[in-house]
Amino acid sequence: xxxxxxxxxxxxxxxxxxxxxxxxxxxxxxxxxxxxxxxxxxxxxxxxxxxxxxxxxxxxxxxxxxxxxxxxxxxxxxxxxxxxxxxxxxxxxxxxxxxxxxxxxxxxxxxxxxxxxxxxxxxxxxxxxxxxxxxxxxxxxxxxxxxxxxxxxxxxxxxxxxxxxxxxxxxxxxxxxxxxxxxxxxxxxxxxxxxxxxxxxxxxxxxxxxxxxxxxxxxxxxxxxxxxxxxxxxxxxxxxxxxxxxxxxxxxxxxxxxxxxxxxxxxxxxx
Amino acid sequence: xxxxxxxxxxxxxxxxxxxxxxxxxxxxxxxxxxxxxxxxxxxxxxxxxxxxxxxxxxxxxxxxxxxxxxxxxxxxxxxxxxxxxxxxxxxxxxxxxxxxxxxxxxxxxxxxxxxxxxxxxxxxxxxxxxxxxxxxxxxxxxxxxxxxxxxxxxxxxxxxxxxxxxxxxxxxxxxxxxxxxxxxxxxxxxxxxxxxxxxxxxxxxxxxxxxxxxxxxxxxxxxxxxxxxxxxxxxxxxxxxxxxxxxxxxxxxxxxxxxxxx
Numbered sequence: 001x002x003x004x005x006x007x008x009x010x011x012x013x014x015x016x017x018x019x020x021x022x023x024x025x026x027x028x029x030x031x032x033x034x035x036x037x038x039x040x041x042x043x044x045x046x047x048x049x050x051x052x053x054x055x056x057x058x059x060x061x062x063x064x065x066x067x068x069x070x071x072x073x074x075x076x077x078x079x080x081x082x083x084x085x086x087x088x089x090x091x092x093x094x095x096x097x098x099x100x101x102x103x104x105x106x107x108x109x110x111x112x113x114x115x116x117x118x119x120x121x122x123x124x125x126x127x128x129x130x131x132x133x134x135x136x137x138x139x140x141x142x143x144x145x146x147x148x149x150x151x152x153x154x155x156x157x158x159x160x161x162x163x164x165x166x167x168x169x170x171x172x173x174x175x176x177x178x179x180x181x182x183x184x185x186x187x188x189x190x191x192x193x194x195x196x197x198x199x200x201x202x203x204x205x206x207x208x209x210x211x212x213x214x215x216x217x218x219x220x221x222x223x224x225x226x227x228x229x230x231x232x233x234x235x236x237x238x239x240x241x242x243x244x245x246x247x248x249x250x251x252x253x254x255x256x257x258x259x260x261x262x263x264x265x266x267x268x269x270x271x
Numbered sequence: 272x273x274x275x276x277x278x279x280x281x282x283x284x285x286x287x288x289x290x291x292x293x294x295x296x297x298x299x300x301x302x303x304x305x306x307x308x309x310x311x312x313x314x315x316x317x318x319x320x321x322x323x324x325x326x327x328x329x330x331x332x333x334x335x336x337x338x339x340x341x342x343x344x345x346x347x348x349x350x351x352x353x354x355x356x357x358x359x360x361x362x363x364x365x366x367x368x369x370x371x372x373x374x375x376x377x378x379x380x381x382x383x384x385x386x387x388x389x390x391x392x393x394x395x396x397x398x399x400x401x402x403x404x405x406x407x408x409x410x411x412x413x414x415x416x417x418x419x420x421x422x423x424x425x426x427x428x429x430x431x432x433x434x435x436x437x438x439x440x441x442x443x444x445x446x447x448x449x450x451x452x453x454x455x456x457x458x459x460x461x462x463x464x465x466x467x468x469x470x471x472x473x474x475x476x477x478x479x480x481x482x483x484x485x486x487x488x489x490x491x492x493x494x495x496x497x498x499x500x501x502x503x504x505x506x507x508x509x510x511x512x513x514x515x516x517x518x519x520x521x522x523x524x525x526x527x528x529x530x531x532x533x
Contacts, residue, residue: 017442018349025342029360032410036375039385043378079284086281090274098282100525104289106464107517107524109471111491112296112510115498119299119507120292144288176273198365205368208473208491212498225370225474232374232478241378244371251366255359 037248044241052242057218058227062246065224068135069203072142073196079143080150080199081192087151088158102152105145110208113144118213133215138223141209146202150195157191158184190265194258201254205247293514300507311497311505312512316485320493321512327401327476327489328469331408335465339416340458344450346417347424364413372410373478376403399481404489407475412468419461419531423454456530463527467520470513 052058087099105113117140122132131137161184169179207225214221216230224243231240300308311317342361346354364372380386380397390397397403427450435445451458473491480487488496490513497505 018345021341022345022349022351025338025345025357028338029342029357032406032413033360033363035385036372036379036406036410039379040371040375042385079281082277083281083285086278090278092278096525098285100521101285101289103521103524104293104517107467107471107520108293109473109491109494109513109517111473111494112471112513112517115494115506115510116292116296116514119295126295140288144292147288201366205366205371205474207368207370207477208471211495225368228368228370228374229474229478232377237378237381240374244368244374247368247371251363251368251371252359255362255366258362259355259359 040241040244040248043237044245046238048238049242049245052239053246055239057222058224058239058243060219061222061224061227062243064135064138064222065204068138068142068223069200071139072146072203073200075139075143076146076150076199077192077196080147080195081154081188083151084154084158084188088155102148105147110145110206111212114141114209114212117141117144117209122213132213133217133221135221137213138210138221141213142203142206145206145209146199149199149202150192153191153195153198154188157188161187190261193261197254197258197261201251204250204254296507296510296514300504300511302507303504307504308508308511311502311508314505316488317490317493317497317505317509319485320488320490320509323401323404323488324470324490327405327408328466330405331412331469332462332465334409335412336416336458336462338413339418339461339465340420340454342417343420343424343454346421348429361414361417364411369407369411369472369474369476370478373407373475376406376410376475376479398479399483399487401487403479404476404487407479408469408472411472411475412465415464415468416458416461419457419464420454423457423531424450427453456527460524460527460531463520463523467517470516 053062083102087095087102108116117137118132120127121129121137121140123130131140165183166179169183174182205225207223207229210216210223211226211229214223214226216222216226222230224247228240228244228247231237231243342357345351346358346361377398378384380391380403382391386397397406431449431453432445435449436442440448471491472489473495476489477492477495480489480492482488482492482496484496490509494506494509494513497503497509
């Protein structure tokens, strides 16, 4: 009887099962994610935060991290869009295999990625390119681990895109660059932007590939994650927590930006 | 002409950044002969590292699968305040440095941490032991199932579920007969991604494990350990084994993708 009585508003009325599910999600997330992060924020607030963040080593590492991540994200914006374009609009033998290969950086452990890159572009490079322990090497490693983000956010949009406006523009004499900039780019831009933002966040937090490739030379190739790691090893918890909180804030900011881009895109769609 | 040039550029870029390095690792691993590569991989500490990685993955994946499904149901079907916040926290592990995750657990369970008195003070090892490594791995691989299942649930809509409930099906029956069949390929895809992330975790586990050889060293930590000990054959051999697993994951993803989208 009780079940039948609640029929008309099943979704609107929170059921006992729904409350239980919500409680489980909240408790799990609280225990696994929120509690540890709260402990981190608490530790960083113990005084000396500003000194730890503004120490010359922290500043150098944060600057390098942000610059390298921005460089990788920018290259990805162009390369990722080009790859997505070729995978959707072009046809060639082996396309399915290339499409599958795109996800390799998601599937391969990043430490292995670092080792793999060093095998080809390291001290014993068979092609004569050695970027080990350099900033170029850091960007290269970041390019590897962030490759799929833009491709995978742009590809579905490009796939769904109606071709008729492009054909119409072409028949009216528009050049290919004009068609791309005026018709295709506005449609895929939200995808490009959220892919770039996620790639940037991923690049800021990367460590596995970098500990192998970068050599972790302070002031030269030491990124923020490595500074946090080294300070933990040295027993400097407050110093580690301070830089970690900055990284946490960057992650939150990027997620907020991605959310805003998504909301803007759906509003644009509905209008 | 322009199309061919773009194709060549893109394929060249992918070959230079993805394929060529991977191919070279296979060659390096077997440089000293297959025998040396095998003895490097079958070293007891390496075997233990692989066992530990698999054990942690075997705990973290079911936990995150359960969490992911319930969380996706709450996000798509539930109406409650703070949903935006829930969404943000579920996505956070994707955007956060694993080292930050490791440090957070370290500060929570370590001396002076909020939960130190509950565990470590009574001799229950959490840090530098498998429990913290499992927690770290669960944290970093949290979002994948939920993120795959959410769009599948949106696609399904609520009409069939409501119809089933109108016909007298219990919530459990509705879930098993209507919801689960509709989301199962998205779910499997999410599980594959979660597994890959668990096997490959490095940064968070590096912080909380203490990296004790033969005890708390996972496969990825072992790669770095071998590399730093200048045992390159060992490092490349373990890498090759991990890369082989990655290729299996890629094949699984490729086979599943059309079903997930169907």
